[in-house]
Amino acid sequence: MSTSKPWKVMHLELSEGISTLPLTSGYSGLYVVFWWKGIPLGHQNILAAQLPVPATQLANLALQAIAPAVSNHLLGECFQAPLRELPKHRQENVLPKFYALVALGQPLATLEQRLSQRKPEREPVSVVVCTRERPESLARCLRSLQSLSRPPHEILVVDNAPTSNATQQVVSQMPEIRYVLEPRPGLGRARNTGIRCSTGNIIAFTDDDVEVHPDWLTRLQQHFDDPKMMVVTGLVLPAELETEAQLIFEKDLGYLNKGYRTKTFDSQFFEQTKNLGVPVWGVGAGANMAMRREVFDLVGDFDERLGAGAAGCSEDSELWYRVLAEGWNCRYEPTSVVYHYHRSDLDGLRKQMYQYFRGYVAALLFQFARYRHWGNLRRLFWSLPTYYAGLLTIGLLRGFGPRYRTYLAEISGCLAGIKFYLQNRDSGKGLQKHT
Numbered sequence: 391m392s393t394s395k396p397w398k399v400m401h402l403e404l405s406e407g408i409s410t411l412p413l414t415s416g417y418s419g420l421y422v423v424f425w426w427k428g429i430p431l432g433h434q435n436i437l438a439a440q441l442p443v444p445a446t447q448l449a450n451l452a453l454q455a456i457a458p459a460v461s462n463h464l465l466g467e468c469f470q471a472p473l474r475e476l477p478k479h480r481q482e483n484v485l486p487k488f489y490a491l492v493a494l495g496q497p498l499a500t501l502e503q504r505l506s507q508r509k510p511e512r513e514p515v516s517v518v519v520c521t522r523e524r525p526e527s528l529a530r531c532l533r534s535l536q537s538l539s540r541p542p543h544e545i546l547v548v549d550n551a552p553t554s555n556a557t558q559q560v561v562s563q564m565p566e567i568r569y570v571l572e573p574r575p576g577l578g579r580a581r582n583t584g585i586r587c588s589t590g591n592i593i594a595f596t597d598d599d600v601e602v603h604p605d606w607l608t609r610l611q612q613h614f615d616d617p618k619m620m621v622v623t624g625l626v627l628p629a630e631l632e633t634e635a636q637l638i639f640e641k642d643l644g645y646l647n648k649g650y651r652t653k654t655f656d657s658q659f660f661e662q663t664k665n666l667g668v669p670v671w672g673v674g675a676g677a678n679m680a681m682r683r684e685v686f687d688l689v690g691d692f693d694e695r696l697g698a699g700a701a702g703c704s705e706d707s708e709l710w711y712r713v714l715a716e717g718w719n720c721r722y723e724p725t726s727v728v729y730h731y732h733r734s735d736l737d738g739l740r741k742q743m744y745q746y747f748r749g750y751v752a753a754l755l756f757q758f759a760r761y762r763h764w765g766n767l768r769r770l771f772w773s774l775p776t777y778y779a780g781l782l783t784i785g786l787l788r789g790f791g792p793r794y795r796t797y798l799a800e801i802s803g804c805l806a807g808i809k810f811y812l813q814n815r816d817s818g819k820g821l822q823k824h825t
Contacts, residue, residue, distance in 0.1 A: 397421050397435075397631040404431075404452060404498065411436065411443040421631055421640075424452045427502045428605055429463075429725050430625055431456035432650050459650035459724070463501050505725065508612045514543035515611060515680070516590030520572075520580035521547060521598040522699070525556040527731065532564055534601040540608045542594070544568060548584045550699065551575035577697030578705040585686055594680035600728040601629060609726035610680040618656075620685040620718040621710055623674020624726030625650065634792065635739040636732040642793040645746070646675045646730055653722040660714040667754070667769025668711060673720045676706035678728045689716050693756060695814050696749050701807065703749025711757050736795055743796040744803040751807025752814075759815060774804060 395418040402408070403425045414420060419437040423430060432455030436443060443451070517535060521528045528547070535545055545567045549557040551574060561569040572583040585593060594610055596602060606624065613622045626646035631637055639645070655673055663669060689712040697705035710720055733739045751770060758766040778801060785794055 395438075396633065397637065399423070399628055399631055401425060402452070403427075404456075408445050408449050408452065410445050411441055411448055413441045414438060421628065422451075423627060424456050426456075426498050428603075429501065429505060430627070430650055430727055431459040433627075456650075460497055460501055462651035464497055464504065513591040513611075513614070514589065515592045515594055515607060516584075516588035517542045517545045517594045517596065517607065518581065518584030518588060519545070519547050519596055519598055520550055520577055520584060521557055522550040522575075522580075523553065523556065524598050525560045528557060528598040529560050531596065531598050531600055531602070532560070532567060535596075536564070536566075537604055538602065538607050539604040540611075542607055543590045544588065546570050546584055546588055548572050548580045548587075550577065550580040575699040576694055577699055578692040578694040579697075579700075581697070581705065582691045582694065585683070585691065591683050592680055593683055595676060596728055597677040597730075599731045600626070600677050603727040603729070606678070606726050606728060607680075609723060610678075613721050613723050614680075614682065616719065618719045619721055620682050620688070620713050621673065621720040622680050622726070623648075623720070623722050624678040624728065625724040626675045626678050626728055626730050629729035629731045631732075633734045634795075635734055635736045638736075638792050638795055639732040639739060639742075643743070643796070645671075646677070648672060648674055648722055648724070650724045652724065655710075655714060655720040655722075657714070657717050657719075663765070664763055665765045665768070667765040667773060668714065668763075670707040670711045670714065671704075671750075672722075673707065673710045674722050677730055678726060679706065685713060685718065688718065689713055693753075695756065695810075695817060696753055698745065701749040701752040701810050701814075702745030702803070703747075704753035705749070708753040708757060711753075712760075715761055715763075740796050740799040744799040744806070747800045747803030748807040748810055751804045752810045755808070755811040755815070770804075770808075 395416065397419050398414055398417045399421045401423045405427050411420065411422075417438055419435060420441070421433060421435055423433045425431065432452075434451050434455045436451070519528070519531060519535075532545070532547070547557065547561050547567060548570045550572050552558075552571070558569055561567050568587075570583060570587045572580045581595065584595070592611065592614060594607060610622050610624060613619060625648065628636065628640050628647075631640060640647070653672070660668055689709070692705045693708050695701055696708055697703065713720055733742050754766040754770045757763065778797075781793075781797065785791075785797075
């Protein structure tokens with residue numbers, strides 16, 4: 391993707407037919423997401439220079455993009471996400487599965503029928519939105535929650551260490567949504583307050599900088615039928631790609647979109663990757679996740695040393711680590727969708743990446759201190775330095791492109807994460823269990 395101009399995010403519903411994509415002025419290209427009856431199946435980047443794209447060519451592009459996801463849904467390709475083997479997995483398996491898919495006859499219609507047969511769990515669901523000083527974004531998020539195809543049991547907004555009453559004013563205009571104040575800063579604390587104040591058996595979390603798809607909650611609920619499944623996460627798509635910072639975050643960093651195929655994370659996955667440092671960030675994103683209430687009795691609350699307002703990140707993935715380490719399961723379910731508004735300016739993105747990596751490194755050290763799994767230290771002191779040394783070498787040889795806009799912020803964040811751990815290693819609050 392070029393960063394000289396914005397990219398247009400376009401959603402194409404295949405059930406409505408495929409027509410020629412016209413020329414689009416003012417954009418570097420199109421980020422086209424392909425859907426079938428409300429089910430996201432893949433996306434394709436199309437440069438402005440390639441436009442217009444005839445309908446027949448667009449159909450071929452769509453087929454290439456959606457074949458892995460459709461085969462996943464219809465042929466049982468639910469797999470554990472390896473550390474670096476996903477591209478290899480895709481290359482080796484897509485074509486054989488595609489031919490099996492074609493043999494099914496009308497695979498998209500079959501997909502729609504199969505997914506429509508899944509019924510959501512009937513347990514009450516609480517939706518928790520943690521926020522701080524972003525009333526406009528929050529209002530947009532809450533409006534989307536009010537448009538859910540199946541309303542939740544309750545919606546709570548946790549106002550984290552506010553300096554004004556702006557958030558309270560937004561929520562006061564929506565009487566069906568409950569306002570909860572958490573005066574102490576930190577996303578981990580805010581999430582724990584949401585847990586304590588909610589009443590649902592399943593607790594779904596989203597962030598104030600997203601809009602949710604109408605079927606978001608229904609799709610999350612459908613996958614708690616397995617009693618060992620404690621966490622279900624979903625797909626995070628970009629709401630817009632209007633600035634260089636948003637393009638870098640989506641294309642070069644790619645932290646939120648985990649793909650269009652279902653992934654299961656269980657004890658086998660954990661044991662196979664433990665010595666390398668379990669890649670729990672691959673489970674999903676905190677902006678789109680749901681958990682059984684009982685999981686907090688089993689493994690403890692969110693670690694209040696982590697998350698925005700504290701270490702900076704990873705309060706979600708650190709909890710997923712404990713879930714897997716204690717023998718329970720997590721699932722990534724891409725049919726559950728939210729749309730995320732990435733940071734729009736480079737300074738904001740650099741600050742975000744600093745926070746991400748400070749929290750990430752702190753979480754690695756907290757995980758090691760709790761379980762003595764040496765893979766966490768291997769990832770910190772071997773994998774991360776090797777990655778950044780390799781990235782620097784590539785930059786020196788090929789030039790420092792947009793990916794390097796946050797390079798120094800990420801390294802600074804890693805070093806700050808070590809310092810944060812040393813300052814906070816003896817304060818283990820947030821790990822208490824409810825029982």
